[in-house]
Amino acid sequence: MPDPASVRVDVWLWAVRVYKTRSAATAAIRGGHVRVNGDPVKASYSVKVGDEVRSRIQGFDRVLGVKKLLLKRVGAPLAAEAYEDRTPPPPPREFVAPIVTRDRGSGRPTKRERREIDRLRGRDAD
Numbered sequence: 001m002p003d004p005a006s007v008r009v010d011v012w013l014w015a016v017r018v019y020k021t022r023s024a025a026t027a028a029i030r031g032g033h034v035r036v037n038g039d040p041v042k043a044s045y046s047v048k049v050g051d052e053v054r055s056r057i058q059g060f061d062r063v064l065g066v067k068k069l070l071l072k073r074v075g076a077p078l079a080a081e082a083y084e085d086r087t088p089p090p091p092p093r094e095f096v097a098p099i100v101t102r103d104r105g106s107g108r109p110t111k112r113e114r115r116e117i118d119r120l121r122g123r124d125a126d
Contacts, residue, residue, distance in 0.1 A: 006046035007069045009036060009053065015070035016079040018055055018062065028055065052086070059123070063087045 007015075010025040013034070019025035026043045028034055033056040036047060047053065051066045065084035074082075102109065109117060 004069055004071065006048050007071060008043065009041055009045045009047050010043040012047050012070060013055065015073050016082050017076060
């Protein structure tokens, strides 16, 4: 079977082991945590060789360049050959924002407070 010209983004993320299941990849895409070439996409979007896939996992962005298209899940060494990891290194510990804690009983944060918390954590709206 010849290599396909394009593959669904949810299948590719699952095949290269970014997500454990295809449904987890689909849920992340639906939640807006995956972008291809800077644009939010649907699970059925077709990725091609040379595209840049940005996925937010546990609060950090993972940036992958598509080198090879896969339809089936493969072993970790083969999966690593299918993408180029362009993820920037994590910031040094001294530059990481401290964990924000709220006083017990103060209720939910207001919209303004939530935006300030997100800004402190480095999650500015894109």
